[in-house]
Amino acid sequence: MAAFEKLYESAFMQKLQAWGGKLQSNKALNAISSGMMSAMGVILAGAIFTILATLLNLAGVLETTDTLYQWLTTPYNMTMGILSVVVSFAVGYVYSRNLGMTSNLASGVVTLILFLMVASPVQSVTLEDGSTMSALNTTWLGGSGLFTALIIPLVAVRIMKFCQEHHIAIKMPEAVPQFLSDAFASLVPLVINIFLWHGINTLCEMVLTTQLPGAITGLISIPLAPLTSVPGLIVLAIISQLLWGFGIHGTIAVYPVIMAPLLTYYQTNAELVAQGLDPVFAPIAIWGVLNCCGGSGNVLSLTVMMLRAKSEQLRAVSKAGIVPVLFNLNEPIAFGAPIMYNPVLIIPFILNVAVCMLVVYAGYMVGFFQPGYILIMTTLPVVLQSFMPSLAWQNLLIAPLVFVISFVIYYPFFKVYDRQLCEKEAAVKAEAEVQAA
Template sequence: MERVMESKFMQSLQRFGEALARNKFLSALTGSMMGMIAVIMVGAIFQILAVVPTLFGWVTNDSTYYQVMMVPYNMTMGLMSVVLAFSLGYNYAKNIGLNPLQNGINSLLLFLLVAAPVQTLSLADGAAFSGLDSSNLGGNGLFTAILVAFVAVQVTNFCHQRNIAIRMPEVVPQFLADSFTALLPFLFNVIIWYSVALLINATMGITLPTLITNVLAKPLAALNSVPGMLILLCLACVMWFFGIHGTLVVLSAVLPISLQAISANGLAVAAGQEPVFYPIFLLGTLAAAGGTGNTFSLVLLGLRSKSEQIRAVSRAALVPGIFNINEPVTFGFPIMYNPVLAIPYILNPMLTALVVWLGFVVGFFKPPYIAVMTVMPLGVGEFLGTLAWQNLFIPVVAIVVSGLCFYPFFKIYEKQLLEKEAAAKAAEAAN
């Protein structure tokens, strides 16, 4: 392991990661994602409170209890992209010397402009209702939020550097002067993004986040084979690395295929026949242990880490990880835009899929014939989909394979953080 850690590839990867960390935009993005942990954790808690009673048949997804418990989830993780748009605009502007609060607000409003424009609906009683469509404000709007915040701050910085602004006399209060200074850059941003939103809506009748998802999803439906599933697993994780909800993109492309395969097996079992393996079932290895990227093993490694940051994130992510909720890991370590952890994050689902496929080939794992359409704790979804005890070992395979993949890269990242933490403590002691 020491030889692996000191190899030229690992050393170059570490230098590359450190170089990216010094980038003002990427450092702002990392800080923004870490700053969302409280929002994500509260959402995860209420999601768990909503899901657990359904496992025992106490409530259903249509019950009042479930709907009440999901309200805080929808107002936290369901608005994740809104939070990121504001915090990224704030932190990026701060990094390059602009007014952070003004840019954070501008980024948030511009994101809503392209992702959730106001819609007016006619109700049954004839009254009109105006509201925002929240379907793109959660995880599937992350890439749009990143794109909007980056461009919006860049436009503002362009105007700032060329003195394109309305200047007020010095006697005017500073907060009022700042508002007028921000007026022209914000106007230019609104023109840019509103034009984009109008163009997409006029030509396709959808929003920018939906367009991104559709464009990425359509060609993926043809990859219905074992090699195709490996490609889908890889692409889903690569998209997550760039802030695109890869899980949603892939599922939207292959969900009809998955439901068709499960339905066919359901009919076969009802007729007294054995369920059949379809390649689409390997897609479950994308999130078999801790959510997308099988990050539960990373949490287990982090619990014993020497880095205070990693230990803190891992402790917070442990219970959500058991319930296959991995946002605390994705945004807390983070994995997004972190090349050191991205490699095992992308690699391990494919290796897990190969091992699980061999399990199906030899007849140990059983193909599912019951549709499980919600997030479940480790192993529960695999068991309920087949009612076969053997499938409880699918998460075990995922934990072992992903742990072996994550470990050397985890140690590199831990070393980076330990150096930063030691430098921070030395500076604090000096002060």
Template sequence: IDVTYLSSQGMFVSFFVCWFVCQVEKFCQDHNVRIKMPDVCPPSLVNGFSAILPLAFALIPLYALEVIISTSTGGTMGICSGFMAILSAPLNALVSVPGMFILMPFAALLWCFGIHGTMIIMSVLMPLMLQAATNNAAAFAQGGYDALVFYPVTLFGCVGVCGGSGNTLPLVLFGLKAKSEQIKAVSKIALIPGWFGINEPVTFGMPIMYNPILCIPYILNIIVVMAVTLVGYKVGFLVPGFVPIMTLMPMGFAAFLGTLRWQNAIWDYLMLIPSGLVWYPFFKVYDNQLYKKEQEALAAEAE
């Protein structure tokens, strides 16, 4: 949990730092701001001294900002933790059911731009999810399944119930019969990892990021799965988890171990249906598009 929290803290800040350093480097290069060395010096020495001033101009403001934040908060916060404290305030207010229907699509939207939205949201919701599991463990010990309480943060699991973030396993299954060789190849590689909730092969291989055709169902199917899952909890088919499972496992395993109920175990597989219904029309459009490009490339190569 600590590693997850720290990595998500630094993610947004690292984007800003990279942008800032590149801007400083470009400014120094455009205006020839560097330590000049005699022409007789070897290139490695010249390059090393040329980087000193851009490095200093980038490092000093960032270090000063870190010192200011640390001093003003008594050493309890830095740039990363301060940013997360600001981000956590509105996120913590969104832990109701309507709020979860905002947070989870937002996490998927961040993924579409190459940002690990699931990890960012999880860093804020993880304490609440652990608290919910702890409360339900105590309730289960006292009154069994009837004493369990549904907490809205439970819906966080819907972001990747079948195939990882964005519920991409239906897309992979469709891709096994795709006309496009690219989609078919990626799907073969992504099938087994997807069963374990690891979908980087399909996320980067299709790709989904920066791909509007696939980003739309990537976000939309999460909303559909959340709505269906909420109904499952309301009618009593599903029960909230009371045993935290903090590792990746094949579909259904973590749901069973966290609740000791077969209904929760098969739910992961049942969600392939509504998720697949959302994915299919977009998959067909993208498959036809790639297939046409591949055929045109083959025809041009033959000519």
């Protein structure tokens, strides 16, 4: 414990905590953090049905084409599948409240509308029978559109705040109910925001042939394309984890970069195995190490620690998130701890991935771990995630190995963060007792 006391009191940790305090007190970053945490219920609800569908599929009870399987995945599609829609509303609502605005609900509605406008504008679709219908493309409504769902509220609410401060609004008589007055007050800034965001989105479609979320993801992925060697993949993984720390779905951001070599790797090895030959190693094989033990950042070890935390917040989050994390769904912990915009936890979140990838790479090099030849395009439970692509017993040990390494790396930072939260919780309780007295 003395070692942790020294770590907690070290200049590095003191500066890190001070920086974290500044980030958390920032009104915009606080809105992002609070908005994401408010989506916890949505995330967990979607995870429950995903886990049930996955278990029934793995047990051979259901095929992915079965009606019941589709029924079970519908709640996921309408929760995690539209996560960015929820976040766009929540961040807009919280940010307007942080800025002292009165029309918080209207602000959330406006930011939700703006996000839908750029991420999923209504399209006319022709069906097989020749009839047409209006439809929304869901490509960018889930985690892939999250960064856009964070940017729009921060800018749009600021525009609304400017209009409010400078009385640029339609004024209603005092006898009009407040909710109706707020709705009319938001009309002018809404029109301004529509021109701004619809214009930017149209420009992206004309110049980049994609919508704004796709343009953002594409621009992020361009400089990452050459990183397909072992050192390059580790750098790519570090960048992916860093993006997670800033509220960007890092896995999706780098997906265009890793997809081609990943498909080539599995296709080549599948052909070799079909010919009776052994599959061969390629650098892309180590990519899955970054999310094989609890999702991106290998947060299973962190979740286990949180179950025994002194902080009430961490214990509550871990109890809610342990089952999804066992199925490699990291969102409950990433949003709930939170890891995003948390400099204390983002360091081990990044560091453990780099170390684990190097260790597993060494295992491949000595011939212990076996290359994969089965492309798995879905999330599987811990252990199965690294076993199924190769069906080699050796690869059953990848997840336990990663768990141990990540546990060692997370532990000192977890202890510091747990103590930090305990101090805050104690201060809140003391204040509540004073007010009650």
